[in-house]
Amino acid sequence: MxxxxxxxxxxxxxxxxxxxxxxxxxxxxxxxxxxxxxxxxxxxxxxxxxxxxxxxxxxxxxxxxxxxxxxxxxxxxxxxxxxxxxxxxxxxxxxxxxxxxxxxxxxxxxxxxxxxxxxxxxxxxxxxxxxxxxxxxxxxxxxxxxxxxxxxxxxxxxxxxxxxxxxxxxxxxxxxxxxxxxxxxxxxxxxxxxxxxxxxxxxxxxxxxxxxxxxxxxxxxxxxxxxxxFVAGFLGAPKMNFIAAQLVEAAPQSARVSLADGTAVMVPVDARRAQPGEQLTLGIRAEHLLPDSAGPHSIALTVNQVEYLGDQTIAYASLAGNAVPIALRQHATSVDLHTGAIIHVRPDARHCHLFDSAGDAFLHPVTIPQSNQATID
CATH class of the missing domain: 3.40.50.300 (P-loop containing nucleotide triphosphate hydrolases)
Structure with a gap:
């Protein structure tokens, strides 16, 4: 060796x-x-x-x-x-x-x-x-x-x-x-x-x-x-969803952002290096968009395409004000995922990511071990 x-x-x-x-x-x-x-x-x-x-x-x-x-x-x-x-x-x-x-x-x-x-x-x-x-x-x-x-x-x-x-x-x-x-x-x-x-x-x-x-x-x-x-979008199938967001408020343990449709989302990251009003990107994987009832804190999506894979279903849906379709993975058969359906979901805050205008991630309060961080010169 x-x-x-x-x-x-x-x-x-x-x-x-x-x-x-x-x-x-x-x-x-x-x-x-x-x-x-x-x-x-x-x-x-x-x-x-x-x-x-x-x-x-x-x-x-x-x-x-x-x-x-x-x-x-x-x-x-x-x-x-x-x-x-x-x-x-x-x-x-x-x-x-x-x-x-x-x-x-x-x-x-x-x-x-x-x-x-x-x-x-x-x-x-x-x-x-x-x-x-x-x-x-x-x-x-x-x-x-x-x-x-x-x-x-x-x-x-x-x-x-x-x-x-x-x-x-x-x-x-x-x-x-x-x-x-x-x-x-x-x-x-x-x-x-x-x-x-x-x-x-x-x-x-x-x-x-x-x-x-x-x-x-x-x-x-x-x-x-x-x-x-880049890493967020390259690894994972379907790739991580990227949603345009605007920073409303940042604190050491969390940041509140507003999506294009007006939904407010709390993300457990330290985003204090960004300024309120700054345009950011919210990242959330397909399996971390959870079914929810209609309400002020849920995200409304219109299903455009459905892929049935046996043990799971992948749906691609549109979000008002977001140019790129949103992918969601569901294992429960109780959710009606058919083309044209209006569904409501909420992002699992524990698995939300926030990226600045340069594409770099804001770290979660729990520090990532050094061996796992990027090595870019």
Whole structure:
């Protein structure tokens, strides 16, 4: 195992455009870290810089406590699994998994033992004499992972390895990757654009936006205490609702805001850095809009679309004065969620968030642990 440390890491190309800009991050021994973000945000470039496949323009990279900026990829004690399986079609599974070890001079019983151990961990022992054309997509991906395992690297790098698999197989492979991490206890860095993969795999997640880290934390911390509008809107399905609001009054423990329809909402945050009358954004997730009877403190919504998902129903509704539809999730069958229905809800104050005009969150009175806060330079 090895730790990975990034200090002020940057990547610029010839035109001066910064793809990665001032990233600071510490990944501990044996940690499963996930880089997540939209396409083009720089997450794969950051991974390739760690691997040595992209030159570092600024900052310092340390692997296992050793400066690695100028180390050749082969000397970084890493193994990388790509989106493409990249298996040699003329070789058997055994030969594919053993190839890197043979190049390193390993042979005989030592080679056999290393491949058999990896095959046992991945439950592909019975496939060792097959060729890639005889394998399913999931089996090929396991072989690609096995090729990395046999090297016993200090750090595993995964670049969207499940993107080519169908939905059910991705679920199965996620479970296998979690088990693999538990069995090996290795440091793993995993890149994905899929928030479900990020939330289910990562012990911690680094949300990347426009080449910078928007926030780092556990899945629970990022979901329940997003540091900014981007993180709040990126994680969660459906994404967090954003409602235009105006600050009426702020105190150390709470802020009172007024929505466009005149509804007053108390939010348990310290918003004293904002001024009364300032335009803010109220954030509330779909499951935290609770059914309510009509009244001065309820929000009236007109249902536009309903998605029935068996154990739950997702409705998208319009709110007077708010340009973006509001999503709400209901598990109770007593609520009539049909197109055109007028329903009343109230936001659960414990789960309300408030963001300033720059998109940064006002902290709740209970301080968020430092390890879960954003690391933006």
């Amino acid at each position: 090895a730790s990975v440390s990034l200090r002020g890491i940057g990547k610029r190309y010839g035109n001066g455009h910064a793809v990665i800009d001032g990233v600071n991050l510490d990944i501990a021994h044996g940690e499963f870290m996930v880089f997540v973000g939209p396409s083009g945000c720089g997450k794969s470039t950051l991974l390739r810089m760690i691997a040595g496949l992209e030159r570092i323009s600024a900052g310092e990279l340390a692997i296992g406590g050793q400066r690695a900026n100028d180390l050749a990829p082969a000397r970084r004690d890493l193994a990388m699994v790509f989106q493409s399986y990249a298996l040699y079609p003329h070789m058997t599974v055994f030969e594919n998994m053993a190839f890197a070890l043979k190049l390193a001079g390993c042979k005989g019983a030592q080679l056999e033992q290393a491949v058999q151990r990896a095959a046992h961990i991945l439950q592909i022992t019975e496939l060792l004499q097959r060729r890639p054309k005889d394998l399913s997509g999931g089996q090929r991906q396991r072989v690609a992972i096995g090729r990395a395992i046999v090297r016993k690297p200090g750090v595993f790098l995964f670049d969207e390895p499940l993107s080519n698999l169908d939905a059910s197989l991705r679920v199965q492979m996620r479970a296998e990757l979690r088990r693999l991490h538990q069995d090996l206890g290795a440091t793993m860095i995993y890149v994905t654009h899929d928030q479900v993969e990020a939330m289910t795999l990562g012990q911690r997640i680094a949300v990347i936006h426009a080449g910078r880290i928007a926030q780092v934390g556990t899945p629970q911390a990022l979901y329940n205490a997003p540091a900014n509008l």
